[in-house]
Amino acid sequence: MMFMKNKSIWLDDKNRALKRVSKNLECDTLIIGGGITGLSTLYQLRKENVKALLVERNKCGEGVTARSTAKITYLQEKEYMNIRKFGNVAVAKTYLESQILAINKLKKVIEKEKIDCDFVSSTSYLFTNNKDNISKLEEEYNFLKSAGANVEIEKEKKFKYAIKAKDNYMFHPLKYVWGLKKILRDFIYENSKVEKISREDSGYNCYVNGFVIRAKHVVIATHYPYFIFPLLMPFKCHTEISYVGAKKVKEFKNINAINIDEKIISYRYHKENKNNFLIYLTNSMPSPDVKSIKDNFAFLNKNDNFDYNWSNKDIITNDYLPLIGSLDEDSNGVLVAFGYNTWGMTNATIAGIILRDIILNRQNKYIELFKPDRLLNWNKVFRFLPDAYGSIKAILKSNKRNVNNTKVIYTKLDGQNVAIYRDENNKEHIVLNRCPHMKCGLVFNEIEKIWDCLCHGSRYDIDGKCIEGPSNYDITFKDSGVDQ
Numbered sequence: 001m002m003f004m005k006n007k008s009i010w011l012d013d014k015n016r017a018l019k020r021v022s023k024n025l026e027c028d029t030l031i032i033g034g035g036i037t038g039l040s041t042l043y044q045l046r047k048e049n050v051k052a053l054l055v056e057r058n059k060c061g062e063g064v065t066a067r068s069t070a071k072i073t074y075l076q077e078k079e080y081m082n083i084r085k086f087g088n089v090a091v092a093k094t095y096l097e098s099q100i101l102a103i104n105k106l107k108k109v110i111e112k113e114k115i116d117c118d119f120v121s122s123t124s125y126l127f128t129n130n131k132d133n134i135s136k137l138e139e140e141y142n143f144l145k146s147a148g149a150n151v152e153i154e155k156e157k158k159f160k161y162a163i164k165a166k167d168n169y170m171f172h173p174l175k176y177v178w179g180l181k182k183i184l185r186d187f188i189y190e191n192s193k194v195e196k197i198s199r200e201d202s203g204y205n206c207y208v209n210g211f212v213i214r215a216k217h218v219v220i221a222t223h224y225p226y227f228i229f230p231l232l233m234p235f236k237c238h239t240e241i242s243y244v245g246a247k248k249v250k251e252f253k254n255i256n257a258i259n260i261d262e263k264i265i266s267y268r269y270h271k272e273n274k275n276n277f278l279i280y281l282t283n284s285m286p287s288p289d290v291k292s293i294k295d296n297f298a299f300l301n302k303n304d305n306f307d308y309n310w311s312n313k314d315i316i317t318n319d320y321l322p323l324i325g326s327l328d329e330d331s332n333g334v335l336v337a338f339g340y341n342t343w344g345m346t347n348a349t350i351a352g353i354i355l356r357d358i359i360l361n362r363q364n365k366y367i368e369l370f371k372p373d374r375l376l377n378w379n380k381v382f383r384f385l386p387d388a389y390g391s392i393k394a395i396l397k398s399n400k401r402n403v404n405n406t407k408v409i410y411t412k413l414d415g416q417n418v419a420i421y422r423d424e425n426n427k428e429h430i431v432l433n434r435c436p437h438m439k440c441g442l443v444f445n446e447i448e449k450i451w452d453c454l455c456h457g458s459r460y461d462i463d464g465k466c467i468e469g470p471s472n473y474d475i476t477f478k479d480s481g482v483d484q
């Protein structure tokens with residue numbers, strides 16, 4: 001019997017690291033971050049002979065991209081309903097068009113470059129099992145049809161009502177990123193963290209591994225942009241955590257599905273060598289643990305053990321449109337691409353194309369749609385506060401020992417607030433209980449045995465090494481004290 005692994009199914013495959021930055025460099029565009037966004041942008045720019053380089057602080061693809069369920073679909077939960085609510089039908093139609101374009105572009109890249117990434121065509125379902133939501137799905141069907149999507153209504157046994165689209169896909173997200181990495185390896189540096197960016201007369205200086213990279217344009221593809229706090233970004237988005245399990249099954253099916261009900265159920269199949277897996281996802285829970293995730297999937301009758309179990313966070317924007325583009329339209333010096341509302345496979349692909357066109361001063365009809373400096377949605381600017389509450393509670397716990405009788409202890413050591421996790425061998429793992437990003441407290445994530453900052457989504461391993469931003473720093477107890 002296989003023991004459950006507390007990590008993403010995609011991370012079972014291994015990949016060799018590329019060179020580090022070990023001298024000063026110069027380029028036209030520096031891309032920071034080697035997830036699907038960074039690699040897609042590097043690919044588009046290099047195809048046009050732009051002198052672009054990419055730096056990744058760990059290894060390419062091993063950030064949020066490695067924890068995705070990697071469906072390539074335009075049936076995206078309540079995306080169009082939400083965009084219609086906060087924008088209008090025309091905006092929702094243009095967004096849908098961009099997703100269909102992205103799917104076709106992604107397919108073209110995989111075929112042209114012969115990237116071996118378990119890419120398969122797949123039928124997507126958008127469904128409900130709540131009779132009160134059927135009318136919403138009927139309305140959604142009418143919208144999708146009127147916008148030209150190739151959808152049908154399907155009364156599947158498992159669903160009360162479902163919309164079906166046959167022209168969608170699924171793949172292995174890391175194998176895709178690694179395919180791009182192989183093609184572009186001469187222009188990529190790994191284990192190379194950007195510590196700081198400073199503006200100079202003729203562009204930007206980026207400080208990496210003690211060296212400087214000079215660039216005219218800098219693309220921040222770090223999932224949550226930092227270094228700068230422009231355009232009130234924290235008020236335009238918040239992070240949401242989802243929980244994922246993968247389980248061996250007998251049969252592989254070419255389908256993926258997501259519902260529109262309050263408790264999100266999303267799943268897909270995956271074939272890996274001789275094994276078939278069902279991968280399923282559910283949304284945030286107040287106290288996530290393996291049992292509550294399983295309970296959420298009881299309707300599938302797969303309520304037994306997972307082979308893999310992990311969690312992941314993505315950025316949800318207040319108006320449900322990604323934030324892609326330039327932060328300074330005069331020089332297009334700093335560009336960002338994030339806020340994909342959990343639909344990053346398509347949106348990272350379209351981001352690569354949009355950022356390329358901005359840098360090359362070309363027209364692109366989607367530049368206006370995704371502009372990061374669009375107005376705030378005042379109804380939702382404080383959406384991040386409930387998330388921050390968990391982290392604030394963690395700070396208040398700081399002086400108490402053995403909170404709730406769990407293995408996690410919040411206390412003071414050497415005058416510093418620390419959080420301690422005592423593992424199954426009674427070994428203590430001590431970290432500073434402050435996220436270096438904005439000083440929030442940390443919450444222990446039981447699924448992956450990591451520390452989560454609920455304010456903006458930074459994550460640290462059990463001993464405090466930063467594994468996901470926006471924080472750029474570790475919280476190791478002894479040699480800490482480094483602040484942004």
Ligand SMILES: Cc1cc2nc3c(=O)[nH]c(=O)nc-3n(C[C@H](O)[C@H](O)[C@H](O)COP(=O)(O)OP(=O)(O)OC[C@H]3O[C@@H](n4cnc5c(N)ncnc54)[C@H](O)[C@@H]3O)c2cc1C
Nearest residue numbers: 033035036037057063064065068069070071194343344345
């Ligand atoms: C549970 C879950 C399921 C999802 N499922 C789907 C799905 O089915 N379909 C879909 O389309 N989307 C899905 N998504 C969304 C998608 O996975 C993400 O939007 C996408 O992977 C984000 O990619 P990225 O390249 O922007 O970020 P990342 O993959 O996180 O890449 C950012 C990179 O930047 C690097 N970095 C950070 N700081 C620095 C620095 N200072 N210097 C150098 N490098 C740095 C990081 O190490 C990282 O590798 C899902 C999201 C979640 C949370």
